[in-house]
Amino acid sequence: MKNLTVSSSPHIVQKSKTTRGIMLDVLIALMPAFVMSVLYFGYHVIINAIVCMGSCLGFELLYSLLLKKDFSKQAVRQSSCWDCSCLVTGLILALNLPRVIVVDGWNLNVYRTMPDISGVRPVDYVAFSGDTIFICIIASLVAIVLVKMLFGGIGKNFANPAATARIFVFLAFASMTYTQTTGLGEWLPASTGATWLSSGSKLTNNQTMFFHMFIGNRGASAVGETCMIALLLGYIYLSIRKVIDWRLPLIIVGSAAVMALLFDGLPRGLSGARLVNNMYAHIMSGGLVFGSVFMATDYSTSPNTFWGSALYGFGIALFTMLIRVFGGYPEGMSFAILIMNCTVPLIDKWIVPRPFGYTKKIKVKSGAKPNTPLSADQKGKGGVAV
Amino acid sequence: MNTFPHGIHPPGHKERTAEMPIAYLPEPEIVYIPLLQHVGKEAVPVVGKGDTVKVGQKIGEADGSISAPVFSSVSGEVIGVEKRVTATGHCMHVVIRSDGAFEEITSEPLRNPSSGQILRRIAECGIVGQGGAGFPTAVKLSPKEKIDTFIINGAECEPYLTCDCRVMTEYAKEFLHGARYMACALGLDMFYVAVEDNKTEAARILQDTLLQEKINAEVVLCRTKYPQGAEKQLIYAVTKRKVRVGKLPASVGVIVSNVQTALSVYYAVAEGIRSYRRVLTVSGGGVKSPGNFWVRTGTRVSEILAACGGIGEDAVKMIFGGPMMGFAHSEGDIAVSKTTGGILLLTQEEAFTGEGSSCINCAACARACPMHLMPMYIDGCILSGDEAGAEKYGAMNCIECGSCAYVCPAHRPLVQSIRLAKKKIRARGSKR
Numbered sequence: 001m002k003n004l005t006v007s008s009s010p011h012i013v014q015k016s017k018t019t020r021g022i023m024l025d026v027l028i029a030l031m032p033a034f035v036m037s038v039l040y041f042g043y044h045v046i047i048n049a050i051v052c053m054g055s056c057l058g059f060e061l062l063y064s065l066l067l068k069k070d071f072s073k074q075a076v077r078q079s080s081c082w083d084c085s086c087l088v089t090g091l092i093l094a095l096n097l098p099r100v101i102v103v104d105g106w107n108l109n110v111y112r113t114m115p116d117i118s119g120v121r122p123v124d125y126v127a128f129s130g131d132t133i134f135i136c137i138i139a140s141l142v143a144i145v146l147v148k149m150l151f152g153g154i155g156k157n158f159a160n161p162a163a164t165a166r167i168f169v170f171l172a173f174a175s176m177t178y179t180q181t182t183g184l185g186e187w188l189p190a191s192t193g194a195t196w197l198s199s200g201s202k203l204t205n206n207q208t209m210f211f212h213m214f215i216g217n218r219g220a221s222a223v224g225e226t227c228m229i230a231l232l233l234g235y236i237y238l239s240i241r242k243v244i245d246w247r248l249p250l251i252i253v254g255s256a257a258v259m260a261l262l263f264d265g266l267p268r269g270l271s272g273a274r275l276v277n278n279m280y281a282h283i284m285s286g287g288l289v290f291g292s293v294f295m296a297t298d299y300s301t302s303p304n305t306f307w308g309s310a311l312y313g314f315g316i317a318l319f320t321m322l323i324r325v326f327g328g329y330p331e332g333m334s335f336a337i338l339i340m341n342c343t344v345p346l347i348d349k350w351i352v353p354r355p356f357g358y359t360k361k362i363k364v365k366s367g368a369k370p371n372t373p374l375s376a377d378q379k380g381k382g383g384v385a386v
Numbered sequence: 387m388n389t390f391p392h393g394i395h396p397p398g399h400k401e402r403t404a405e406m407p408i409a410y411l412p413e414p415e416i417v418y419i420p421l422l423q424h425v426g427k428e429a430v431p432v433v434g435k436g437d438t439v440k441v442g443q444k445i446g447e448a449d450g451s452i453s454a455p456v457f458s459s460v461s462g463e464v465i466g467v468e469k470r471v472t473a474t475g476h477c478m479h480v481v482i483r484s485d486g487a488f489e490e491i492t493s494e495p496l497r498n499p500s501s502g503q504i505l506r507r508i509a510e511c512g513i514v515g516q517g518g519a520g521f522p523t524a525v526k527l528s529p530k531e532k533i534d535t536f537i538i539n540g541a542e543c544e545p546y547l548t549c550d551c552r553v554m555t556e557y558a559k560e561f562l563h564g565a566r567y568m569a570c571a572l573g574l575d576m577f578y579v580a581v582e583d584n585k586t587e588a589a590r591i592l593q594d595t596l597l598q599e600k601i602n603a604e605v606v607l608c609r610t611k612y613p614q615g616a617e618k619q620l621i622y623a624v625t626k627r628k629v630r631v632g633k634l635p636a637s638v639g640v641i642v643s644n645v646q647t648a649l650s651v652y653y654a655v656a657e658g659i660r661s662y663r664r665v666l667t668v669s670g671g672g673v674k675s676p677g678n679f680w681v682r683t684g685t686r687v688s689e690i691l692a693a694c695g696g697i698g699e700d701a702v703k704m705i706f707g708g709p710m711m712g713f714a715h716s717e718g719d720i721a722v723s724k725t726t727g728g729i730l731l732l733t734q735e736e737a738f739t740g741e742g743s744s745c746i747n748c749a750a751c752a753r754a755c756p757m758h759l760m761p762m763y764i765d766g767c768i769l770s771g772d773e774a775g776a777e778k779y780g781a782m783n784c785i786e787c788g789s790c791a792y793v794c795p796a797h798r799p800l801v802q803s804i805r806l807a808k809k810k811i812r813a814r815g816s817k818r
Contacts, residue, residue, distance in 0.1 A: 003716070004701065004702060004703055004704050004714070004715070004716040005702050005703050005714065005716075005737070005739040006714045006715060006716050007703075007714055007739070007799070007802075008714075008799055008801055008802035008805065009709075009710060009711050009712060009713070009714070009786070009788050009801060010709060010710045010711070010738075010788030010791050010792050010801065011703055011705055011709045011710075011712065011714060011730075011732060011737050011738065012396060012545065012709045012710070012732070012736060012737060012738060012792065013738040013791065013792055013794070013797050014394075014396070014792055014793050014795075015738070017750075017793070017795045018795050018796075018797070019743060019744075019746055019795050019796050021795065022746075022748070022795055080743075080744065083743065085746070153744060154744050154746050155744050155745045155746040155747045156744075299746050299747045299748040299749070300746060300747040304747065304749035304752055304760065304762070305749070305752065352760060352763075352779065353752065353758045353759075353760065354758060355631050355757050355758050355759055355780045355783045356390075356391075356618065356619075356622075356628065356631075356756065356757045356758045356783075357618060357628040357629050357630045357631050357633075358630075358631050358758075359630050359631070
């Protein structure tokens, strides 16, 4: 007979869902946020995204080739980088960085003519930033090699690569990562210059501010996190495609809202509309929504069960709000994700679903009648019908 | 709608054969009847080379309590007793050259039989569970526990297979009477027939037949979901009782049997015909003329496929049974047994022949598992040699339905890993 494949069952698989397909879905879901960030922050974001995605792909390919010590065409084809997860890491990383980072002493930037008045920041007049490209490459190296590949590649890393790389950049180049205004600020007069969080949460709570926060017309130190509409689109797309569990982002945002109330709103004596506004502002500022949709739902660094995810999501919200309200940094989302990433192995160890029909092992006391059958009204709970 | 938690929705692919009436195939010239068509001990051959046998004549005697006799499916001369490969292993086969006459031996039909008579007849006629496992039906119908519910599993949740659906449609009367005999053997006066809601036509015919024949039974529609026909999941869907981990369905007072088993019981009790044939589905993209056929046990697959237009050029996988739990083979010399529900030839587009990649920890397998296990943990544990870990995550509770491997985006062979885990855990257990 002709050559037929012999293998273990099942013989059919869901071909529509592959690792690469999932990663491409995430890339598609990131597109609205990417487009909006380009609209708000300009062409720098495109350059950053290309550099980050390219170097993430390059580092993963290089790492897998170096590890195998095989540089043939076949080894290139078999490299794990073609599952596109590195592109997701790259794009999330690019959307997590400011559009331009100027490093003192590197001076690889081309500037537009700056107006000759005091108080002008050079960062707002960069035409092309060589510094940012270098930082993007370094951040990609941290994300892919240090955080992902050294731990065994896709599915084995314990920390979110993009979150770790972002934190690395923010700590290593702390003085350089200014909050940056949106490009639309010149057209829309009500645009808020600084973020609501870094201004000490004391900006006026008026309706225009909320509208601009919702459409993303605000200053931010991470370009992708501003536009709520784009993030919502991404969230809906990922939920419909069943790439992420739709409940996890809701748990994070929901518990963050409650904790904003408990930690920030109530202690400051706000009440009524001001209290609610404070809560809205906390949800829409910083990377809370972006992080909960795209970073907290990362497969390898989040728990595998629903209740595990719920605990994890609650933890992220808790740490985010603790850092925001009591901490030294205006924004704590990526720190919170990283802290909770470390607890995931423990959560997954503790929270394991019980098998179908599981019953607690009844400890039989000596002399007692063993295994008393349950009555019929307990049927459905593993009971024996009598 | 009656169903169970978790599970998957593979494409049914039943449309190719769902409307095909059960047909007959050209009679085989030589049959290779396996003596192990059931769970338990292999039957002992009672004929030798040179003997002449008739249709329905006993050629293998049951060996011990969990075993079943085997009957000839043709009349003719025994030309050998030899060891051959079956779909699930290997055993002794009785090779018979047909004389084309099909002279048949039948038992005396029973009129208004008692439960003892039915049980004896089922055992005598070598009836085993024809859903795939092949547990001797007489043993199953005489449990120690008190039984209050009898369910006929007409879910047929495996994609491609339609033979049970056709039997329920075309042999509704015979099938329901057979099921009634089985319920009677259990001392029950009613039973359930569980049917997936993609077979509404069959359900309607069963409903009508129940009224006409005045049989006390209920047709339960279940949601079309895989593995709806898995024993524990079906019991939960119909009665909302959960069979405890490691226990048999009888522990919650339920017995589940299969459609074609009930049909065989009818023929054995009412007409005295022994179990030597069954209906199976031949389907898949690699088959030119698919359909549902009456097949005599011992017919080689190559003959069946030749009668269906041969193996298509594009076929890459030949499967005994359904695509989710069936067995792939490359040889056409294997004979059909009482438990073969289908023969599928799948093309490259339908079947998966590739290799898995790294686990991405997405937990899709855990969300699909009808037993609520963590297949990826078991996979990870057993691949790193941690048998205790695999056991802790419930490897022994796996029903090998294949839902996890079906949904895995990395296409990891999770079921294969769990089978390995089970084997290693058993080996470790017996060493102690």
